[in-house]
Amino acid sequence: MTTSKDLFAAAKRLIPGGVNSPVRACLSVGSDPLFIASAKGARLTTVDGDELVDFVMSWGPMLLGHQHPDVARAAHAAVDRGASYGAPCPDEVRMAELVAEAVPGVDMLRMVNSGTEATMSALRLARGATGRDKVVKFKGCYHGHADAFLAAAGSGVATLSIPGTPGVPADTVKDTLLADYNDLDAVAALFAAHGADIACVIVEPMAGNMGLVPAAPGFLEGLRTLCDEHGALLIFDEVITGFRLAYGGAQARFGVTPDLTTLGKIIGGGFPVGCYGGKREIMERIAPVGDVYQAGTLSGNPVAMAAGVATLTALRQADYAALEARTAALADELGDILRAKGAPVTVNTLASMFTIFFTEGPVTDFPSAAKSDGALYTSFYRQMRDAGIYLAPSGFECAMVSFAHTDEDFAKTLDAARAVKL
Ligand SMILES: *Cc1c(COP(=O)(O)O)cnc(C)c1O
Numbered sequence: 001m002t003t004s005k006d007l008f009a010a011a012k013r014l015i016p017g018g019v020n021s022p023v024r025a026c027l028s029v030g031s032d033p034l035f036i037a038s039a040k041g042a043r044l045t046t047v048d049g050d051e052l053v054d055f056v057m058s059w060g061p062m063l064l065g066h067q068h069p070d071v072a073r074a075a076h077a078a079v080d081r082g083a084s085y086g087a088p089c090p091d092e093v094r095m096a097e098l099v100a101e102a103v104p105g106v107d108m109l110r111m112v113n114s115g116t117e118a119t120m121s122a123l124r125l126a127r128g129a130t131g132r133d134k135v136v137k138f139k140g141c142y143h144g145h146a147d148a149f150l151a152a153a154g155s156g157v158a159t160l161s162i163p164g165t166p167g168v169p170a171d172t173v174k175d176t177l178l179a180d181y182n183d184l185d186a187v188a189a190l191f192a193a194h195g196a197d198i199a200c201v202i203v204e205p206m207a208g209n210m211g212l213v214p215a216a217p218g219f220l221e222g223l224r225t226l227c228d229e230h231g232a233l234l235i236f237d238e239v240i241t242g243f244r245l246a247y248g249g250a251q252a253r254f255g256v257t258p259d260l261t262t263l264g265k266i267i268g269g270g271f272p273v274g275c276y277g278g279k280r281e282i283m284e285r286i287a288p289v290g291d292v293y294q295a296g297t298l299s300g301n302p303v304a305m306a307a308g309v310a311t312l313t314a315l316r317q318a319d320y321a322a323l324e325a326r327t328a329a330l331a332d333e334l335g336d337i338l339r340a341k342g343a344p345v346t347v348n349t350l351a352s353m354f355t356i357f358f359t360e361g362p363v364t365d366f367p368s369a370a371k372s373d374g375a376l377y378t379s380f381y382r383q384m385r386d387a388g389i390y391l392a393p394s395g396f397e398c399a400m401v402s403f404a405h406t407d408e409d410f411a412k413t414l415d416a417a418r419a420v421k422l
Contacts, residue, residue, distance in 0.1 A: 065404020
């Protein structure tokens with residue numbers, strides 16, 4: 001039998017770090033990756049034959065659980081009709097209808113192949129539509145790996161402590177202005193200094209890439225007002241929050257409507273999909289109607305669209321409130337268990353996500369998230385994994401709960417936590 005250990009050794013010879021996305025290498029938790037043979041519901045089976053309760057869920061896409069029957073059936077049927085045409089297909093239209101109907105700020109949209117592509121394209125559009133170059137982003141927010149966003153980014157960049165990255169021209173990030181999350185005064189100061197040059201503010205309407213950090217009351221409303229006062233566009237990066245905070249995303253839940261929205265993860269049901277959309281007059285600047293160029297050979301791919309349509313159709317009827325209540329109960333109990341062991345613990349939870357920070361908190365932005373004790377997280381992560389619980393291999397991520405997680409999965413998780421020694 002081929003083991004994770006053997007596969008990782010072989011992978012490291014051919015793939016940088018042995019992985020196709022850095023955080024999977026498990027470096028920040030001093031572990032080696034597990035290679036997955038299959039997944040069903042909320043369980044992963046490794047090539048080593050171990051079964052684990054999954055709280056990564058492909059970093060968010062699998063809100064319905066692995067191998068949801070409707071999604072699997074739709075994808076199989078699509079494959080049987082041909083994998084890609086490079087020409088329009090019916091499910092692209094259905095997908096556009098479903099997204100536009102659900103997300104308040106989206107009148108028109110364009111499908112792409114990843115969240116990175118979505119944010120990169122939305123930024124180009126915002127710059128094209130306003131004729132301005134500068135973008136305001138928040139420290140610890142992650143918007144994919146396009147050059148302009150790789151200044152003080154979260155996610156894998158946070159754990160690797162790369163201040164930006166080599167390969168990004170200084171001239172590119174000079175137009176990226178940074179503020180702390182939840183700090184409206186800082187954004188107001190940036191507008192006071194650069195208002196006429198700011199094309200857009202991009203924000204995760206609930207930060208998920210420095211661990212879970214909710215927007216403070218009034219923060220999103222304040223950004224909306226500042227953007228309106230200065231003729232800048234507001235972009236909600238809902239790659240995590242879209243169809244998770246509510247069916248219509250954070251904007252439906254919080255009642256603040258951005259000019260542009262980026263989506264990914266869940267909308268592909270596990271296939272590579274991203275999307276950007278927004279107000280009609282802005283989206284009509286995109287080629288071929290308008291002059292802002294953006295294209296993609298595999299965009300609107302028939303298999304991915306079929307899976308996306310099946311996913312959104314199932315989610316439209318899902319009981320989000322029940323999942324949120326179950327998630328909060330689990331997260332609170334995990335927090336209590338760890339606190340009783342003497343660890344400093346702050347639990348942030350919203351919808352079907354939570355993060356346990358090993359710090360007294362509160363955690364409201366990147367500097368406060370960064371106080372979380374990395375050694376404690378590593379110890380917690382490793383013991384949980386050994387006990388069959390698969391958490392994110394970084395303390396700066398959200399645990400993702402799905403509609404497929406059962407009470408038995410939760411009980412196993414709590415038992416594992418009770419046995420942890422910190
Ligand atoms: C994951 C993520 C992205 C990037 O999406 P990819 O599909 O990994 O390129 C962008 N923005 C946010 C908020 C994300 O969480």
